[in-house]
Amino acid sequence: MRLSNGEIEISTGDAKKKTTTMESEKMMMVVGYALTSKKKKSFLQPKLELLARKKGIQFVAIDQNRPLSDQGPFDIVLHKLTGKEWRQILEDYRQKHPEVTVLDPPDAIQHVHNRQSMLQGVADLNLSLDFYGKVGVPKQLVIMKDPSSIPDAVAKAGLCLPLVAKPLVVDGSAQSHELSLAFDKSSLSKLEPPLVLQEFVNHGGVLFKVYIVGEAIKVVRRFSLPDVNEQQLLSCAGVFRLPRVSCAAASAEDADLDPLIAELPPRPLLERLAKELRRRLGLRLFNIDMIREHGTRDRFYVIDINYFPGYAKVPEYEHIFTDFLLGLVQSKYKVAW
Numbered sequence: 001m002r003l004s005n006g007e008i009e010i011s012t013g014d015a016k017k018k019t020t021t022m023e024s025e026k027m028m029m030v031v032g033y034a035l036t037s038k039k040k041k042s043f044l045q046p047k048l049e050l051l052a053r054k055k056g057i058q059f060v061a062i063d064q065n066r067p068l069s070d071q072g073p074f075d076i077v078l079h080k081l082t083g084k085e086w087r088q089i090l091e092d093y094r095q096k097h098p099e100v101t102v103l104d105p106p107d108a109i110q111h112v113h114n115r116q117s118m119l120q121g122v123a124d125l126n127l128s129l130d131f132y133g134k135v136g137v138p139k140q141l142v143i144m145k146d147p148s149s150i151p152d153a154v155a156k157a158g159l160c161l162p163l164v165a166k167p168l169v170v171d172g173s174a175q176s177h178e179l180s181l182a183f184d185k186s187s188l189s190k191l192e193p194p195l196v197l198q199e200f201v202n203h204g205g206v207l208f209k210v211y212i213v214g215e216a217i218k219v220v221r222r223f224s225l226p227d228v229n230e231q232q233l234l235s236c237a238g239v240f241r242l243p244r245v246s247c248a249a250a251s252a253e254d255a256d257l258d259p260l261i262a263e264l265p266p267r268p269l270l271e272r273l274a275k276e277l278r279r280r281l282g283l284r285l286f287n288i289d290m291i292r293e294h295g296t297r298d299r300f301y302v303i304d305i306n307y308f309p310g311y312a313k314v315p316e317y318e319h320i321f322t323d324f325l326l327g328l329v330q331s332k333y334k335v336a337w
């Protein structure tokens with residue numbers, strides 16, 4: 001924490017004494033951010049900056065053309081940029097400045113930039129809570145190359161059609177979100193590896209987006225793909241490009257939905273899942289796309305995990321985020337005592 005004139009830096013050892021004077025001396029927490037202009041516009045909205053300032057948090061843009069260590073000093077670095085060079089800059093900075101919290105560590109983010117490794121933690125967890133339900137991942141297979149081998153590989157792995165084909169790597173590009181649905185075995189060889197093939201799970205056209213900000217969890221409903229019935233499966237052939245439904249569709253919060261489909265996943269299940277994933281992934285800022293198998297009450301699947309997603313779509317995100325940032329610095333001081 002720093003006084004607002006930026007001249008006095010307070011060591012963690014002095015924290016207890018100084019935090020008591022926080023309000024009168026106008027302490028400022030400095031959050032350096034490195035975001036694309038699109039992300040800056042969607043995330044750093046005036047309502048967030050305004051509330052942050054009131055709570056003593058200042059957001060400062062990181063200049064990517066200058067060495068990171070020459071900037072700041074920062075209490076927290078918030079980032080969502082891609083590329084090896086940026087990851088290296090952040091790693092070096094973390095080594096040199098262990099007192100700064102980097103949200104989140106580059107290696108942990110890399111782990112969710114691959115659609116196979118992103119879901120590994122959920123599969124390993126094999127979460128099942130009495131009365132609340134089970135959480136798994138759809139059966140899936142990775143294809144690295146040779147499209148002609150896909151039909152046999154799918155048969156060997158015992159995957160059932162239809163299959164969702166997803167680019168293996170998620171790198172923030174539009175292409176990494178170009179998904180398709182394959183209805184018959186022979187057309188699978190038209191797909192372009194590297195990709196993940198995942199069984200399509202009927203879920204009544206509603207998806208749960210579980211947003212995690214540190215310990216806070218917020219769930220919103222979105223419209224998703226409609227179910228595929230037996231008839232369609234028998235009569236359809238080919239590969240169909242999927243629209244980016246979950247992102248483009250309006251929120252399903254106010255729609256008149258079947259309660260069996262729309263009922264949110266039980267809170268205890270989400271809390272346990274979030275807690276485990278925070279630990280296993282080493283991330284504090286992420287969301288989970290979750291679906292409930294249609295016709296069941298308690299069978300859930302995680303189909304996607306996103307680092308630092310579109311938090312502005314969560315009602316009151318500015319309160320959740322500023323509380324989280326303050327909590328981070330406070331817990332650092334507690335450890336220091």
Ligand SMILES: O=P(O)(O)O[C@@H]1[C@@H](OP(=O)(O)O)[C@H](OP(=O)(O)O)[C@H](O)[C@H](OP(=O)(O)O)[C@H]1OP(=O)(O)O
Pocket residue numbers: 038039042080170171172173209246247287289304306307308309310311313
């Ligand atoms: O742009 P938004 O607000 O829709 O956020 C995107 C997320 O939407 P969501 O909050 O899950 O609805 C989006 O989530 P989905 O993959 O669509 O489920 C991604 O996290 C996307 O980031 P990237 O392109 O994978 O790097 C996110 O894009 P960035 O804003 O981080 O560029």
Ligand SMILES: Nc1ncnc2c1ncn2[C@@H]1O[C@H](COP(=O)(O)OP(=O)(O)O)[C@@H](O)[C@H]1O
Pocket residue numbers: 138164166170176177178179198199200201202203207223224225242245246289303304
């Ligand atoms: N296994 C699946 N079963 C049913 N629907 C799926 C499955 N995987 C993806 N979808 C649908 O496709 C959408 C996009 O897939 P997702 O894995 O979330 O990719 P992205 O990272 O581009 O959001 C999901 O929001 C959901 O509507």
Ligand SMILES: [Mg+2]
Pocket residue numbers: 246289304
């Ligand atoms: Mg998604």
Ligand SMILES: [Mg+2]
Pocket residue numbers: 170304305306
């Ligand atoms: Mg995604």
